[in-house]
Amino acid sequence: MNKFMVVTRQVIRKNIKSPAYLFSLFFPVLIIAVIALFAFITNKTNQTPTIAITSNNVALRNALVESPTHGDYRVNKAISSERVAEKRLSHEKIDGYLNVTTTGQTVSAVYRQRTNGNSLDSDTLKNNLNTLKLRQAAQQLGLTAKQLQQLFAPASYKTQNVAYQNGVVRRQKSNQQGANLVVAFVVTFLIYMFIAMYTSMIAQETATEKGSHIMEILVSSVSPVTQFFGKVTGMLALIVLQVIITGIAGLIGMQYFNHNISFLGDFSFSQIQPGMVSVLVAYFVLGVMLYTVIAAMLGSMVTRQEEVSQALSPLTTVGMLAYVASFIAVNSNSLLIRIGSYVPFLSQSLMPVRYAVGNAALSEVWVSVAIAAIALVLMTWIACRVYQQHVLDYSNRRHWYQFGRKRRA
Amino acid sequence: MLTVANLTKRFGPKQGVEDEAFTIQQGEIMGLIGQNGAGKTTTFRMILNLLQPDSGTVLWQGHPLTKADYNTVGFLPEERGLYTRMSIQDQVVYFAALRGQQPAVTRKALPQWMARFNVKGKLTDKIKDLSKGNQQKVQLIATLIHQPKLIILDEPFSGLDPVNAQLLEDSIIEMKQNGASIIFSSHDMANVERISDHLLMLRNGETVLSGTPDEIRSQFGNTRVRLRSPLDRAALVAFPGVNDVQQRGNAYELTLDNEAVGHDLFKAATSQGYIPEFSQEPPSLDEIFRIEVANHE
Ligand SMILES: Nc1ncnc2c1ncn2[C@@H]1O[C@H](COP(=O)(O)OP(=O)(O)OP(=O)(O)O)[C@@H](O)[C@H]1O
Ligand SMILES: [Mg+2]
Numbered sequence: 001m002n003k004f005m006v007v008t009r010q011v012i013r014k015n016i017k018s019p020a021y022l023f024s025l026f027f028p029v030l031i032i033a034v035i036a037l038f039a040f041i042t043n044k045t046n047q048t049p050t051i052a053i054t055s056n057n058v059a060l061r062n063a064l065v066e067s068p069t070h071g072d073y074r075v076n077k078a079i080s081s082e083r084v085a086e087k088r089l090s091h092e093k094i095d096g097y098l099n100v101t102t103t104g105q106t107v108s109a110v111y112r113q114r115t116n117g118n119s120l121d122s123d124t125l126k127n128n129l130n131t132l133k134l135r136q137a138a139q140q141l142g143l144t145a146k147q148l149q150q151l152f153a154p155a156s157y158k159t160q161n162v163a164y165q166n167g168v169v170r171r172q173k174s175n176q177q178g179a180n181l182v183v184a185f186v187v188t189f190l191i192y193m194f195i196a197m198y199t200s201m202i203a204q205e206t207a208t209e210k211g212s213h214i215m216e217i218l219v220s221s222v223s224p225v226t227q228f229f230g231k232v233t234g235m236l237a238l239i240v241l242q243v244i245i246t247g248i249a250g251l252i253g254m255q256y257f258n259h260n261i262s263f264l265g266d267f268s269f270s271q272i273q274p275g276m277v278s279v280l281v282a283y284f285v286l287g288v289m290l291y292t293v294i295a296a297m298l299g300s301m302v303t304r305q306e307e308v309s310q311a312l313s314p315l316t317t318v319g320m321l322a323y324v325a326s327f328i329a330v331n332s333n334s335l336l337i338r339i340g341s342y343v344p345f346l347s348q349s350l351m352p353v354r355y356a357v358g359n360a361a362l363s364e365v366w367v368s369v370a371i372a373a374i375a376l377v378l379m380t381w382i383a384c385r386v387y388q389q390h391v392l393d394y395s396n397r398r399h400w401y402q403f404g405r406k407r408r409a
Numbered sequence: 410m411l412t413v414a415n416l417t418k419r420f421g422p423k424q425g426v427e428d429e430a431f432t433i434q435q436g437e438i439m440g441l442i443g444q445n446g447a448g449k450t451t452t453f454r455m456i457l458n459l460l461q462p463d464s465g466t467v468l469w470q471g472h473p474l475t476k477a478d479y480n481t482v483g484f485l486p487e488e489r490g491l492y493t494r495m496s497i498q499d500q501v502v503y504f505a506a507l508r509g510q511q512p513a514v515t516r517k518a519l520p521q522w523m524a525r526f527n528v529k530g531k532l533t534d535k536i537k538d539l540s541k542g543n544q545q546k547v548q549l550i551a552t553l554i555h556q557p558k559l560i561i562l563d564e565p566f567s568g569l570d571p572v573n574a575q576l577l578e579d580s581i582i583e584m585k586q587n588g589a590s591i592i593f594s595s596h597d598m599a600n601v602e603r604i605s606d607h608l609l610m611l612r613n614g615e616t617v618l619s620g621t622p623d624e625i626r627s628q629f630g631n632t633r634v635r636l637r638s639p640l641d642r643a644a645l646v647a648f649p650g651v652n653d654v655q656q657r658g659n660a661y662e663l664t665l666d667n668e669a670v671g672h673d674l675f676k677a678a679t680s681q682g683y684i685p686e687f688s689q690e691p692p693s694l695d696e697i698f699r700i701e702v703a704n705h706e
Contacts, residue, residue: 006506014495214490217551220457221479221507392459 003222004230011234015201024197025242028249035253048072049095049118051111052079052088057102060132064100067128072121089114096120100129105140107133180276181330184356187280188349190246192323194239194288199295199312199319202235206299206387207308215391224388228296232380235292236285243284275362279369280352286372287348290379291319297383300390322349329353342368344375410434411456411559411590416465418451424614425451429465431609431619433590435558438581440605441594442694444702447611449594450487453561456592457484469559480509483557483589485565489548493537497528497547500536504551515554522550526576542568549577553584560584562593566600578604598694608694610701617701626691629700631668633693636661637686638678648674660686 015021051073055061065075076094079085085097089112096113109129113120138148209215218227298311322340326349329337333354341350341360347368354360411433418425426448433439441449454460456467458474469478491500498519505515519532526546530539536547545568552562562581566574574597581604585591595601601608602622610618618625636645637660645654645661650670655662665671671689678684692700 003507003509006503010503013499014492018494209490212490212493213486213488214492216454216459216486216488217484217490217504218507219459220482220484221504223476 004226004233007222007227007230008234008237011205011231012237014205015234015238021201021238025245028246028253032249032253047118048074049113049120050074050076050093051120052076052085052094052097053100054080054082054085054097055100055102057100060100060102060107060136063132064098064128067132068124070124072124086112092117098125105137107136180356181353183276183280184352185326186250187284188323188326188352190243191284191287191348192319194242194284195291195319196316198235198239198288198292199315200309202231202292203295203299203308203312204305205231206296206391207302207305210300210391211303211305219392224391225384227391228384228387231296232289232293236289239285239288239292275365276356279355279362279365282369283348283352283372286369286376290344290348290372290376291315293376293380293383297386300387318345319349322346326350326353329359330357333359342371344372344379347372410470411592412466412468412471413452413456414466414468416452416455416467417463418448418455418460418614419463424448426455426462426611427614427616429611429614429616431607433592433607435588435590436585437590437606438585438604439592439607439609440601441592441609441611442596442598442601442698443594443611446613448614449611450563451614452611453484453487453563453592453594456561457482478559480555481558482508483552483555483560485548485552485562487563489545491536491544491548491551494535496533496535497523497530497539498532500547501551501554505555508555508557510555518554519550522554525580526550527573542570542573545569546573549580553580556587556589557584558589560589560591560593562591564594564596566595566597574600598698602694610698612701612705617705618697622694626694626697629692629697631671631689631691632665633690633696634663634665634671634674635686635688635690636663636674636678636684638684639681640678648677650674 048071053061053064053075055064061080065077069075076088079088079094079097082097082099085094085099088094089097092114095117096111098109098111100107100109107129111120111122111125134148134152143151209218222230294315295312298315299308302308302311322345325337325340325346329341329350330353337350337354340346341354351360351365351368355362355365413432414430416429417427429448429452431439441452443449451460455462455465456474458467467474474482492503495503498516501519502512502515506512523530523532526549528539528543528546528550530543536544539547549565553560560581565577565581569577578600581591581593585606605622608618608620608622608625609616620628635657640648640661642654642656642661645651645663648670650666650673651663652666653664663674665674668689675687675689678687
């Protein structure tokens with residue numbers, strides 16, 4: 001087994017065994033499970049109500065009893081008189097009853113329900129009643145079925161969203177844009193979370209090794225370059241693992257709750273363009289890795305573990321600003337936002353959102369991705385050099401403090 | 410074979426190591442002694458390339474130490490460092506893997522090493538739950554378990570009780586018999602003298618003593634006598650050529666002007682026949698250490 005792999009595996013093993021990491025890894029699964037449990041319990045306690053239907057118009061009553069219930073209620077067909085229904089209601093045998101009175105052309109209905117019974121979602125029942133009433137009226141007017149259909153055909157109503165790109169209209173189906181934006185938001189948030197998490201993980205680890213002088217053993221066993229790449233690769237593997245677990249949890253969750261959560265109502269994965277998916281994956285990997293690499297470098301520059309968060313703070317601040325700016329990017333396409341969407345360390349938050357709302361074309365996105373990729377290569381090279389120089393540097397604290405002082409000045 | 414020649418390192422105006430030179434053959438143990446700040450740790454760091462010398466060379470088997478040699482090195486740093494949240498087994502397996510030893514091999518050998526060093530703890534115990542001495546022993550195991558050929562131990566005896574120090578001495582001797590070149594530092598002159606084939610004393614980075622323990626001690630002459638005889642304190646103080654008389658229990662320790670005084674002393678002490686103790690030796694290493702330090706102040 002070569003030493004690069006030894007280091008990589010160690011990074012993975014060590015974190016996989018840490019309860020804190022495992023918790024964060026399975027946090028989305030936990031959330032989904034909690035919501036599922038909650039939904040399950042509410043479904044259990046809120047069962048379909050059993051009702052009775054009574055009327056002075058027997059034909060209408062029978063037709064209503066036979067109408068489709070869509071699972072919203074169950075009809076106790078045996079009860080046909082108001083008196084019996086009231087008695088059953090008082091004995092809590094039924095949850096409520098509908099009494100329909102027809103006088104001439106007028107149809108009026110009263111639904112009496114127990115306050116302690118299962119509540120009725122009355123939409124279906126109302127629709128059924130209206131349909132029957134209309135049919136009755138149409139019959140009396142002597143209309144044919146076709147005339148009836150014409151009469152009640154609703155007017156067509158559609159929303160079209162347009163975005164202008166250099167003065168040219170770009171068409172996007174409205175729900176497609178919605179889906180893109182939802183996914184862009186979720187992914188931008190996750191990228192930010194991952195950045196915060198993995199930068200601190202790798203920096204802590206490096207600083208601990210340096211602070212506890214484990215580094216002297218490491219450096220006399222493995223070259224710092226191998227060590228650096230082994231660590232970064234281990235982190236990459238953990239990131240990919242977490243993306244996969246989070247992705248699967250998200251997918252299952254969305255399928256499961258499609259009907260329960262209104263804003264996901266007309267959300268479907270088929271609406272997300274393949275371009276969008278590759279863009280997001282690219283930013284996920286490049287964005288998080290950029291930060292991770294720099295964090296490893298910063299971790300090697302401090303002398304004690306306690307200095308880590310201070311050393312990391314400029315980096316995490318940049319990440320947070322980029323994240324906050326992504327909200328502005330939804331409604332604004334200002335010069336600053338446009339430039340920012342090409343700048344490494346910012347682009348992973350801004351460009352996905354700009355693309356999702358139709359403010360950037362796919363070609364522009366790939367330019368920004370390419371810039372991020374070049375930046376990653378460059379930063380990795382720089383970080384590796386710094387790491388190499390600083391992992392054993394205990395005495396010379398000048399580097400860091402000089403750097404810190406310059407920044408503050 | 411490790412060959413160190415003309416090794417020099419300065420830290421600004423401070424002297425780290427000055428023109429240091431020695432050779433350690435296979436199956437040889439070199440003991441490095443010297444006051445705090447003498448340059449022992451600096452020497453080790455330069456051997457391992459952890460620190461760049463200003464001048465001089467370090468050759469291992471005739472070539473500079475490179476990545477390819479890392480697997481044959483066993484290094485116990487001065488400041489101990491272990492991953493405190495790892496289990497004993499994971500920790501040792503990882504360090505050994507970094508030296509190129511397969512995990513399966515390490516796992517198989519580990520129980521014997523745990524028994525040999527009498528480590529109090531299970532393989533699955535976390536490092537942080539061990540006592541300091543036991544952590545130290547785990548670190549020693551991690552240093553030696555891959556059967557290194559170049560062993561560098563920076564104060565390996567510090568923190569060990571006499572029984573465990575003996576166990577470590579035995580292990581170092583065994584490594585030597587397996588053909589390893591070993592260099593270690595210590596402030597305990599007794600165990601340095603017991604196990605070192607060669608001895609080097611540094612003072613402010615300069616080499617002030619070098620040779621086998623016997624050679625070094627005999628340089629100072631056979632001028633120490635320990636005596637139990639009918640001669641009393643007054644007689645000893647008055648004896649010509651005797652410089653200093655110290656009473657230790659019912660024995661006396663004397664410092665002589667020169668070796669020959671011992672002959673006269675022996676005659677006088679045994680003039681009435683049997684005496685229980687007479688021994689004439691060079692000064693102890695402890696004493697030589699103090700003499701050397703005092704000499705240069
Ligand atoms: N990184 C460094 N920067 C500046 N000076 C250093 C550095 N490392 C060591 N020194 C100095 O070099 C000298 C030798 O130090 P070294 O650590 O080798 O001593 P030592 O013999 O190991 O002492 P001890 O017995 O206390 O461990 C000391 O004066 C020390 O202050
Ligand atoms: Mg030292």
